[in-house]
Amino acid sequence: MNINLTLIGQMIVFVIFVWFTKKYVWTPIINALAERRAKIADGLAAAEKGQQAQALGEEQAQQVIAEAKTQAAEILSKAEKRGGEIVDEAKDGAKAEGERILAAARGEIDKELNMAKEQLRGQVAALSVEGASKILAREVDASVHADMLDDLAAKL
Amino acid sequence: MASGSGTQTSSEYIKHHLQNLTFGNHPENGWGIAHSAEEAKEMGFWAIHLDSMFWSIILGALFIWIFKRAADKATAGEPSKLVNFVEWIIDFIDDNVRSTFTGKNDIVAPMALTLFCWIFLMNLMDLVPVDLIPMGLAALGIEYQKVVPTTDPNVTFGMALGVFFLMIYYSFKIKGVGGFLGELTLHPFEAKNPILKLLFIPINLFLEGVSLIAKPISHSLRLFGNMYAGEMIFILIALMYGSNIILSMFGGVLQFIWAVFHILVITLQAFIFMVLTIVYMDMAHTTHDH
Numbered sequence: 001m002n003i004n005l006t007l008i009g010q011m012i013v014f015v016i017f018v019w020f021t022k023k024y025v026w027t028p029i030i031n032a033l034a035e036r037r038a039k040i041a042d043g044l045a046a047a048e049k050g051q052q053a054q055a056l057g058e059e060q061a062q063q064v065i066a067e068a069k070t071q072a073a074e075i076l077s078k079a080e081k082r083g084g085e086i087v088d089e090a091k092d093g094a095k096a097e098g099e100r101i102l103a104a105a106r107g108e109i110d111k112e113l114n115m116a117k118e119q120l121r122g123q124v125a126a127l128s129v130e131g132a133s134k135i136l137a138r139e140v141d142a143s144v145h146a147d148m149l150d151d152l153a154a155k156l
Numbered sequence: 157m158a159s160g161s162g163t164q165t166s167s168e169y170i171k172h173h174l175q176n177l178t179f180g181n182h183p184e185n186g187w188g189i190a191h192s193a194e195e196a197k198e199m200g201f202w203a204i205h206l207d208s209m210f211w212s213i214i215l216g217a218l219f220i221w222i223f224k225r226a227a228d229k230a231t232a233g234e235p236s237k238l239v240n241f242v243e244w245i246i247d248f249i250d251d252n253v254r255s256t257f258t259g260k261n262d263i264v265a266p267m268a269l270t271l272f273c274w275i276f277l278m279n280l281m282d283l284v285p286v287d288l289i290p291m292g293l294a295a296l297g298i299e300y301q302k303v304v305p306t307t308d309p310n311v312t313f314g315m316a317l318g319v320f321f322l323m324i325y326y327s328f329k330i331k332g333v334g335g336f337l338g339e340l341t342l343h344p345f346e347a348k349n350p351i352l353k354l355l356f357i358p359i360n361l362f363l364e365g366v367s368l369i370a371k372p373i374s375h376s377l378r379l380f381g382n383m384y385a386g387e388m389i390f391i392l393i394a395l396m397y398g399s400n401i402i403l404s405m406f407g408g409v410l411q412f413i414w415a416v417f418h419i420l421v422i423t424l425q426a427f428i429f430m431v432l433t434i435v436y437m438d439m440a441h442t443t444h445d446h
Contacts (some may be wrong), residue, residue: 002197004180005312006205010212010314017216017274018318022266028230029246031264035232069285 125153166395173286173391176205176308191299200289205308214304215277216270224271233388245273249430256434259441262325264434271315279383279422283415286390306425309376315377319433323371325373326440331387335443340364354421361425386418 129149159311164172171193175387180203185349189206190196196203226242235243249272253265280302290301305311329337343364345356393414396407 001176002203003203003313004178004203006200006208006308006310007314007317009209010161010205010311011318011384013209013213013216014270014315014318016269016272017220019261020220021223021270022263025220025227026246026266026269029223030250032230032232033243039232043253102186114411141440143206153278 053079121153124156125149128152164238170388170391172300173387174302175300176302177298178203179313180204183359187265189299196322199347201210205310207301207303207306208308208311211279211281211303212274212311215281216274217304219270219273219277223269252431253434256431257438257441259330259438261437263322264437266323267319267437268430268434271319271433272426275306275315275379275429276423276426278311279426281305282307282383282386282390282418282422285411286394304383304387306379308406309380311367312376312380312383314374315429316379317437318370319375321370321442326358326437330441331443339443340368371436375429375436378432379425381427382421386414386421389414 129145169304175193175196177189178199179187180196180199181187182195182199183189184198185195186269190199222238222348223242226239229239230243246269249269250265253268259263284303289303293301302308327339332341341357341361341364343360345360347353390411393407393411396403396410398404
């Protein structure tokens with residue numbers, strides 16, 4: 001319980017401890033804390049920014065999707081229309097071709113008919129002359145009566 | 157344990173526990189360790205309490221070692237458990253300093269941290285059973301041992317005077333010699349009349365002087381008194397051991413209860429010492445506004 005030199009010793013120790021704490025403990029830790037606080041604040045700000053960017057991105061994506069959908073619908077309807085057109089065109093083409101082929105066939109038939117008629121006429125004329133000569137029992141000069149025979153053939 | 161030695165009475169036991177291990181210059185025996193309380197007293201001022209110095213330095217070094225390790229590892233990244241704990245304490249001290257101390261001084265917060273942790277650790281020695289360390293050391297031939305440095309008034313006065321001198325130093329530095337002396341002489345009684353003002357100077361000086369001197373005394377005696385009384389109760393409880401089995405068991409229960417209560421006391425006293433330090437330093441940095 002005596003007051004003695006311990007008092008002075010304690011004061012010296014106290015000063016040394018306070019000095020040491022200030023220099024090697026307090027300053028580095030308080031700096032680290034301040035640094036971390038700044039870092040956390042930065043991180044939070046960045047996170048918020050990121051969230052905003054994400055929301056913005058989502059909105060844009062929705063817009064793009066909506067646009068794509070309308071475009072797709074447009075393309076689909078156009079394609080349908082064009083398909084109908086192509087079918088119609090094909091139908092028209094086919095019809096025209098069919099008619100053309102039909103017309104050509106008809107022409108051919110007419111031509112062949114005419115040829116057959118021509119042949120028949122010639123043969124009928126020859127037969128008529130032969131028949132007539134037989135009926136007349138005398139020779140009719142074909143060259144003399146050619147005009148008459150031609151006239152007959154034309155009438156057939 | 158008390159009556160275990162057989163020859164020791166209760167009062168001798170208590171006195172033995174309240175005696176520091178003193179090294180000093182005895183008028184007759186020369187330099188050496190005092191072998192009795194009377195010898196220690198006769199050494200006068202030029203003696204040192206080896207136990208108080210040893211335990212306070214060891215505990216202060218423990219505090220500094222733990223905190224230095226944390227400080228070396230402290231980064232802006234994710235903190236480890238130790239760093240987190242240390243930072244928690246530092247945040248707590250920093251909050252206290254910020255809310256009480258209005259001036260600008262870098263030494264106040266580290267000083268508050270040092271005092272709080274150091275005093276807490278020194279007080280914590282109170283929870284070590286009173287006979288454990290002294291009995292062990294007695295077996296090694298060391299007669300006296302007080303393991304709680306804060307039950308030594310030299311220790312508490314040493315810290316309180318350290319704070320007090322810093323307070324005086326900053327009072328002069330911040331307010332100037334005239335400002336500080338004016339604070340001591342021109343309050344609390346004020347007068348416009350020059351003659352009356354002159355008359356008030358000695359009265360004011362006396363009142364302010366008393367309140368100034370009272371600061372380190374109350375500062376240190378508050379801590380010393382609480383710890384000394386707590387230690388005394390532990391010693392009295394320890395007296396119950398060894399008398400008979402029922403009293404010993406009762407003493408054990410009492411010691412447990414008192415120790416649990418004392419956890420609050422030691423923390424509170426460390427906190428109060430720290431807060432008063434901050435308040436005194438704040439007074440040194442602010443001028444009276446009346």
